[in-house]
Amino acid sequence: MENLMAEIVRVTELSKHAGEEVIIQGWVYNRTDKGKLVFLLVRDGSGFAQCVAFKGDLDEKLFDQIMRLPQESSVIITGAVREDKRAPGIPGGFEVGIKDLKVVQSADADYPMALKDHGVDFALDNRHLWLRMQSQWAILRIRATVMAATREWLDNNGFIAMDTPILTPAAAEGTTTLFETEYFDEGKAYLAQTGQLYNEANIFSFGKVYCFGPTFRAEKSKTRRHLTEFWMLEPEMAFTDLDGLMEVEEQMITHIVQRVLRDRKPELVSLGRDLTKLENIKAPFPRISYDDAAKMLQEMYKKESDPEKKELLKFDWGIDFGAPHETAITQQFDKPVFVYGYPTAVKAFYMEPWPGRPEVCKSVDLLAPEGYGEICGGSERISDHDLLLKRIREQKLPEEAFKWYLELRKYGSVPHSGFGMGTERVTAWMCGIEHVREAIAFPRTIKRVYP
């Protein structure tokens, strides 16, 4: 660098260097020239900043090179930081007057991603480049904060991080489809769809634990809220009943939302997110029983005049909620809402029955507002050995595979509860985006494993 005094600065820190000469290392996101002026919108990973080249300040050859810089060229810029309300960017309001510019690599001119909306197919085929766009950058920064805030809350509230295996010997819940792989001489192994059963073992050593890792579902689900590989958080707690579980969920979600609002406001604003919708999100969250939710849905069914919507709202006690039902319920609230006490028949075998009402169980889903639907699903687990054994036999699950799981109920069994949270669903809700596929860097869906 010509100026040995200049410091390498990240775009987020520009406002702290007003009047100083700095070095920015990044990529040309957009370029527009106006005769003797060239505006470069440069991104460096931390943000987007406008850098301005004025013909009178630079030698002719360099100015000409800057004027022709292709989109996405990598550059090292030396210049003076100045405050200017006209300067676009994230965070914006400060720009760099270019004194020198080194081209690290001049990008090929055929960069395919224009700065505008793209079709889904094209965007996903070019995910490796789509990631550079401001919207995707903002979404994935928010995702990182969702994950950091999640761990932060759990770590500060007595939970221990325990990683559970991804290669597992058998179906945990029996019903859903698993990805299969060869495992040496041991036959088949399967990619985990949950760490819950292992966490139930872990709580007897550590009390409160969580796992947070990728999880795999080979279901042929094709909707805006499904991926075949997604990141799930699963806390599990000893000596905790269903009420205790709901308290943990609402405290943790509150922390996540408030932390995103505190640390990722520029990203949220750049996505056009309505911040007032998130500022509302504070514990306690409303709690309604499945029975009451069923009544609500039947009322809504009666009132609905559009025959198409009416058909979707059709509901009888005993069935699980579909996406239209969840949407209808959440539209009644401006916060996430707990629905607890689902019919035993539609839920997993390990859920504790409701005292005196064996047809319902101590399960709870947390439904996010604005139509986002289920973000967390959990339950109090069966703690009685004989009841659990009975359920395993009723469901015709391979008893041998659950030997260790049953033993947990023989040696100091306690009431315990846990839940799973879908990271991409929470992130999509924070961002106000339509589809979970944008809430992970390289989404895996039933039709896509590339790139």
Place this chain on the structure above:
RNA sequence: UCCUCGCUAGCUCAAUGGCAGAGCGGGCGGCUGUUAACCGCUAGGUUCGAGGUUCAAGUCCUCGGCGAGGAGCCA
């Protein structure tokens, strides 16, 4: 697995059964404050594939391919 929709320039999309078009992006030129700048010029096409109907098919019919989002299932 079922239902619905889509596939035209690098991208986003037009085109009553009658000459294949625009904007963006690319190239060339102009402009000292642009905000996905603007203005002028320019290059760019196996209309997803295979059959068929027709004087004539991007458009209509049949079959196939690929993708999407909704159902089911779930976080």
